[in-house]
Amino acid sequence: MTGSPELLAAPTPLAQPIHPVLMKGNEAMAEAAIQAGCDAYFGYPITPQAEILEWMARRMPELGRTFVQAESELGAINMALGAASTGARVLVSSSGPGISLMAEAMSYMAGSELPMVLINVMRGGPGLGSIGPAQSDYFQATKGHGHGDYRVPVLAPASIAEAMALVADAFELAERYRTPVMILADGVIGQMMEPVDPTYRTPPRRSADWALTGADDRPPRAVRSLQLQPEALEAHGRRLQAKFATIAECEVRWAGEQLEDAEIVIVAYGTSARVARTAIERAREDGLRVGLFRPITLWPFPSAALSAVAADRRAILVVEMSSGQMLEDVRLAIDGGFPIFFHGRTGGMVPTPGDVVEAARQAWAATGPDDEPDPLSLIELGERSSVVTR
Amino acid sequence: MTTSTPDSRRRIYTRPQTLVDRSTHFCPGCGHGIIHRVVAEQLDEMHLTPRTVGVASVGCSVFLYDYLAVDVVESPHGRAPAVATGVRRVRPDAFVFTYQGDGDLAAIGTAEIVHAAARGEQISVIFVNNGIYGMTGGQLAPTTPLGERTSSSPTGRDARQAGYPIPITEMLALLPGVAYAARGSIADPAWIGKTKAMLKRAFEAQLAGEGFSIVEILSTCPVGWGLTPVESMEHVARDVVQTYPLGVLKDRPQARTANAPEG
Numbered sequence: 001m002t003g004s005p006e007l008l009a010a011p012t013p014l015a016q017p018i019h020p021v022l023m024k025g026n027e028a029m030a031e032a033a034i035q036a037g038c039d040a041y042f043g044y045p046i047t048p049q050a051e052i053l054e055w056m057a058r059r060m061p062e063l064g065r066t067f068v069q070a071e072s073e074l075g076a077i078n079m080a081l082g083a084a085s086t087g088a089r090v091l092v093s094s095s096g097p098g099i100s101l102m103a104e105a106m107s108y109m110a111g112s113e114l115p116m117v118l119i120n121v122m123r124g125g126p127g128l129g130s131i132g133p134a135q136s137d138y139f140q141a142t143k144g145h146g147h148g149d150y151r152v153p154v155l156a157p158a159s160i161a162e163a164m165a166l167v168a169d170a171f172e173l174a175e176r177y178r179t180p181v182m183i184l185a186d187g188v189i190g191q192m193m194e195p196v197d198p199t200y201r202t203p204p205r206r207s208a209d210w211a212l213t214g215a216d217d218r219p220p221r222a223v224r225s226l227q228l229q230p231e232a233l234e235a236h237g238r239r240l241q242a243k244f245a246t247i248a249e250c251e252v253r254w255a256g257e258q259l260e261d262a263e264i265v266i267v268a269y270g271t272s273a274r275v276a277r278t279a280i281e282r283a284r285e286d287g288l289r290v291g292l293f294r295p296i297t298l299w300p301f302p303s304a305a306l307s308a309v310a311a312d313r314r315a316i317l318v319v320e321m322s323s324g325q326m327l328e329d330v331r332l333a334i335d336g337g338f339p340i341f342f343h344g345r346t347g348g349m350v351p352t353p354g355d356v357v358e359a360a361r362q363a364w365a366a367t368g369p370d371d372e373p374d375p376l377s378l379i380e381l382g383e384r385s386s387v388v389t390r
Numbered sequence: 391m392t393t394s395t396p397d398s399r400r401r402i403y404t405r406p407q408t409l410v411d412r413s414t415h416f417c418p419g420c421g422h423g424i425i426h427r428v429v430a431e432q433l434d435e436m437h438l439t440p441r442t443v444g445v446a447s448v449g450c451s452v453f454l455y456d457y458l459a460v461d462v463v464e465s466p467h468g469r470a471p472a473v474a475t476g477v478r479r480v481r482p483d484a485f486v487f488t489y490q491g492d493g494d495l496a497a498i499g500t501a502e503i504v505h506a507a508a509r510g511e512q513i514s515v516i517f518v519n520n521g522i523y524g525m526t527g528g529q530l531a532p533t534t535p536l537g538e539r540t541s542s543s544p545t546g547r548d549a550r551q552a553g554y555p556i557p558i559t560e561m562l563a564l565l566p567g568v569a570y571a572a573r574g575s576i577a578d579p580a581w582i583g584k585t586k587a588m589l590k591r592a593f594e595a596q597l598a599g600e601g602f603s604i605v606e607i608l609s610t611c612p613v614g615w616g617l618t619p620v621e622s623m624e625h626v627a628r629d630v631v632q633t634y635p636l637g638v639l640k641d642r643p644q645a646r647t648a649n650a651p652e653g
Contacts, residue, residue, distance in 0.1 A: 039480055040480050042476065066479045068475065068476075071504075072501055074469060074472070074501070075505060078466060078469035078502070079473070079475045081463070081465070081473050081476060082465075082474060082478075083476035084476070086443065086477055086481050088481075090480075104466050108465075112463075212463055213481070214443065214460075214484060215439060215460055215461050219459075220455070221462075222462045224446075224462075224463075224464040
């Protein structure tokens with residue numbers, strides 16, 4: 001198996017805190033950023049991440065660090081761009097509608113290779129959508145945001161403790177690869193409280209021989225993405241792609257639970273993975289052998305690991321709080337190998353463990369030895385639908 | 391009468407150290423060359439180059455980093471004041487300026503310029519106003535005077551269709567965070583000198599922590615305007631100043647700023 005086999009043995013979120021403190025997800029992520037050495041935070045109010053802004057508004061000035069509430073998400077992320085260009089460790093946070101506005105600068109920062117961490121606490125969409133939790137921005141996070149040919153690492157926490165650890169990891173990744181990194185949380189992770197060990201990590205600073213510190217006793221530097229000569233831009237693009245390939249090779253993370261004997265493998269991240277975990281316990285009580293494959297990096301997606309894990313299983317069940325976005329990456333990873341089922345809730349609705357158990361049961365039934373699955377059929381799950389794909 | 395030998399000759403007009411010795415991409419008669427020069431002269435005279443971070447905007451101005459020997463970060467279109475805010479807030483010792491055209495500052499970047507000014511950010515804005523989108527082929531800008539023909543106002547700017555030119559520097563001067571706001575011109579040598587003095591005062595305002603400073607500079611786009619370089623200068627001096635009067639709009643050393651130094 002590729003990926004992070006140690007996580008298979010000891011999944012982070014199952015570790016019990018020793019000296020637990022009750023923390024809210026948004027505030028825990030904010031404090032983790034502070035403890036990770038964040039020099040500057042720029043934000044704009046949006047639900048369900050406003051507590052990050054509020055936490056930073058109080059804590060950053062206390063520590064003599066930079067906090068600015070910007071005039072918009074455009075303003076916030078461009079302040080981050082400016083601060084990052086000087087080598088500062090910078091955090092920005094928002095949610096779907098704001099991330100859409102930040103897409104422009106994400107592209108510029110990827111193009112001009114500026115490190116930054118962006119926490120995205122997902123809410124329901126499209127448009128103004130709702131303020132309820134959702135995973136409807138997976139495409140935006142992993143396939144796009146802004147224009148151009150680039151990738152950005154995306155880390156998806158499934159617990160507050162993990163979110164805190166990933167914030168520190170995100171700064172390290174951002175600086176190691178000189179790239180924006182996104183923490184993709186959802187409204188549940190952001191808003192819930194959970195006992196955690198308040199243990200923090202401060203990644204070491206790397207020398208930034210590109211940072212704008214004033215051309216004092218050295219040649220001037222430019223942080224730029226414009227390359228008008230086609231040859232130059234193609235060469236720059238190739239260099240970026242080589243970097244993305246390295247990230248895809250070295251930074252894949254995932255966790256597995258109860259996979260050893262699982263016949264049905266649920267693939268889920270974030271809050272959906274937590275629901276799946278409960279569903280797996282219930283399904284096993286009924287004799288249904290189900291396990292969990294939980295991507296932690298959504299880009300790079302743990303395709304090879306999933307492909308290896310899935311071999312010789314009966315079926316895969318993808319559970320998301322969307323209409324099926326990560327599902328596409330699962331299908332690419334499995335590449336038509338065997339049946340993939342999907343259960344999704346949207347609009348701020350969270351899947352229930354009962355629904356997931358039922359979806360697993362139907363996936364089981366549909367893939368029995370005497371019951372060949374129909375790739376195009378729909379299975380009704382109460383009022384919801386699950387698509388049988390292949 | 392004194393006589394001078396070759397040995398006693400003194401060169402009194404040289405290239406500023408901060409102005410890179412290379413040919414530019416600017417069109418013949420473009421005002422950017424003059425403005426780059428006076429900015430470079432002013433940076434040299436105030437010994438600011440080693441601590442300067444410039445913010446390049448989108449448009450003909452973007453190649454700032456090719457022509458000025460200072461550290462430069464390239465901003466998305468209109469966002470330069472936000473980028474400059476980020477630089478200045480984490481590097482309080484830096485001297486930070488933006489160099490923006492009128493489409494960048496007065497159209498797509500209105501929110502960023504207004505709020506940087508409102509916060510009293512300790513940055514200096516060099517606002518090059520030639521009333522046209524030069525790089526994209528000469529379209530109507532927010533600052534295009536009424537009646538002027540552009541490639542997207544082919545019969546002349548009509549207020550009923552395209553609204554009125556925006557006196558944004560006057561608008562910004564109203565804000566308490568603004569310490570200094572002025573409008574100069576490169577249309578004749580006298581005004582080039584006065585504009586340089588405006589830059590000096592604007593830069594001083596930042597160094598003294600007085601607040602946000604902006605110098606609007608009326609400039610030319612002979613190719614976009616369909617005029618010769620000389621006609622362009624005359625057009626600015628005779629016509630454009632009717633819409634955009636020259637002079638200091640505000641000079642208040644004790645602006646009420648959000649992030650003035652303590653003490």
